[in-house]
Amino acid sequence: MPARRNDRPDWVNDRCVTLGHRIADLRRQAELSQEELAHLAGLERRSIQRYENARRDPRYSDLLLIAHALRVHVTDLLSS
Incomplete structure (x- = not known):
């Protein structure tokens, strides 16, 4: 069985944290709770919660669903 990659460069971890903050900021701007955003996105x-706290990397399809629920383009989630 291949070894599992656990260690990521710091810059990758930093971008994950930034993404989580961006999702949370846009959610708050839309005046949505995490529960409401989850419902709108079908998640x-x-x-x-895990995406906002950078505990898990979102799938691309989840990013698309979140962006749609927030009525923003997916690139708005990824911009810093």
């Missing part, structure tokens, strides 16, 4: 609240 679990736990997933939104």
